[in-house]
Amino acid sequence: MKIQHNLGGIEGLASINYETLVFVEPWEKRIFGIHTAMMALSNHLNTSEPPYPIEQVPTTFKSFWTWGHLRKGAEAMNPFDYFRFRYYEKWLGGISGFFVEEGYITQEELDTRTAQFLEDSAKAAAPLPSGGNPAIDAQVEQYLRQGDSPKRPYAGTPKFKVGDKVRVKDIYPVDHTRLPGQLRNTVATVALVYEGAYTYFFxxxxxxxxxxxxxxxxWEPDAIWAAELVEPNSSYYNDIFEVYLEAA
Amino acid sequence: MPSGYDGFKYGADREIYSAAKVKALESLLIEKGIITGNTVDTILSYFETEMGPFNGAKLVAKAWVDPAFKARLLADCNAACAEMDFPPGMSGAEGEHMRIVENTPEVHNVIVCTLCSCYPWPTLGLPPYWFKDPTFRARVVREPRVVLKEFGVELDDSVEVRVWDSSAQIRWWVLPMRPAGTEGMSEAQLASLLTPEAMMGVATVTVNR
Known part of the structure; x- marks a missing residue:
């Protein structure tokens, strides 16, 4: 069981850090940009919606990288580290590890260069390398503007209709899920059936x-948490894939 | 700025180390032809100038002055975006399927993503830290009124709170209530009152902020 799959409703936590900034340190912008570029250059984009001519993009990146991969990495973390590290610190660890595992860089290269920047303030302040093929950036911009939609046509009939009571199956999620753990084995009411069908990255x-x-x-909140732990006059909504549901 | 529990210890060089490591990574990726020297800046510029909360603010302001547009926005957010003079990309990355829910005197909506940080990029830009905070994600689903009170939003018991969690394709956001005292304002003046927090339901819109 992973705490990352079961955050909803944890008791005893402190107050929330009401930090309205997107990035609290300038370096965080760089790892956000690297992750977004990886999604925009991912090798699955020739079969995405819309499809992109990704084989023709002159990047040496040939891997499959999506939100699903980033999330799976975060869900695999030590749960104390998950709370301990700031959002983009988790990204930096997961993404640099991916580039090493996939063989694009070696751990030694990364460590050596990191050490150089730490030891030599002139090197640390120097501009990044320039240049590269602009067609890479054109693909990145196309991805940002056109996206990667999970929506697909659906020829079948949805199993449930508005107003139906459904039970969330008690599924063990293993390594990655889009089913929050607090919802397992609870009963909800269908509020809306989305048009079409939706896939996931993998x-x-x-x-x-x-x-x-x-x-x-x-959901009525007391269908998920003990009655004495929930608030009156509130409801909880979530968007749930059909495979996670059965008739109640 | 760690959230919640601050009993964790961090090295004094925490930020210096991360800055050096990310620069090492980015420089290696450029040298190896994975990205260019402009890729990261191109992406950052896109969110600074084209896709940010300024788009959501324009949509809300227009909805406040034009009831027919409001109805269309609530019915189909992406189609309503296409009516506006926005840059191309309002149905692009993390905006493919957006929906907006309306705050009224009877219902207050708040948005969360308990599993990660799903957020409507074209209308609101990138998520602020509070939204990504595991403590927020853990708490707001079960005790939204307590959390909203901490954020400065006091709701009467008669107001129903709806929490919208984002575990599949929809990127949710909120149409806040128009504050009193704004009757003579232009759409641009109204848009200037809006914050990402108001458009995710953890703040109300005020005239003097």
Whole structure:
């Protein structure tokens, strides 16, 4: 069981850090940009919606990288580190590790250069290398403007309709899920059946990744948490893939 | 600025080390032809100048003055975006399927992503730190009124709170209530009152902020 899959409703936490900045340190912008570039250059984009001519983009990046990969890495972390590290610190660890595992860089290269920047303030302040093929950046911009939609046509009939009671299956998520753990084995009402079907970046052990209906479900909070822990006059909504549901 | 529990210890060189490491990584990726020397700046510029909360603010301001537009925005957010004079890309990355829910005197909506940090990039830009805070994500789903009070939003018991969690394709955001005293304002003046926090439901819109 991973705490990252089961955050919803944890008791005993402190007050929230009401930090309205997107980036609290300038370096965080760089890892955000690297991750977004990886998504924009991912090798799956020739079969995405819309499709991109990704084989023709002159990048040496030939890997599959999506939100799903970033999330899976974060979900694999030591749970204390998950709380301990700031958002973009987790990204920096996961993404630099990916480039080493995939063989684009070696750990030694990364460590040596990091050490050089730490030891030599002139090197640390020097501009980044310039140049590169502008067609890479053209693809990145196309990706930003056109996206990577999970929506697909659906020929079948959704199993449930608005007003139906559904039970969330008690599925063990293994390594990656889009089902928050607090919802397992709870009963909700279908508020909306989204048009079409929705896939995921890759198949997960718990069953998403082929096109299927998605439902907006609404819960009475005491269907999820103990009655004495919830607030009156409130409701909880979430968008849930059909494979996670059965008739209640 | 760690959130919540501050009993964790960090080295004094925490930020210096991360800055050096990310620069090492980016420089290696440029040298090896994965990205160019302009890629990261191109992406950052896109969110600074084209896709940010200034777009959401224009949509809300127009919805406040034009009831027919408001109805269209609530019915189909992406289609309503296409009516506006926005840069191309309003249905692009992290905006492919957006929906907006309306705050009223009877219902207050608040948005969260308990599993990660799903956020409507074209209308609101990139998510602020509070939204990414695991403590926010853990707490707001079960005790939204307590959390909203901490954020400065006091709701009457008669107001229903709806929490919208984002575990699939929809990127949710909020149409806040128009504050009193803004009757003579232009759309541009109204847009200037809006914050990302108001458009995610953790703040209300005020005239003198």
């Amino acid at each position: 198949p997960t052990v718990d069953g998403i990744g082929t096109p299927m209906p998605v439902y907006s479900l609404v």
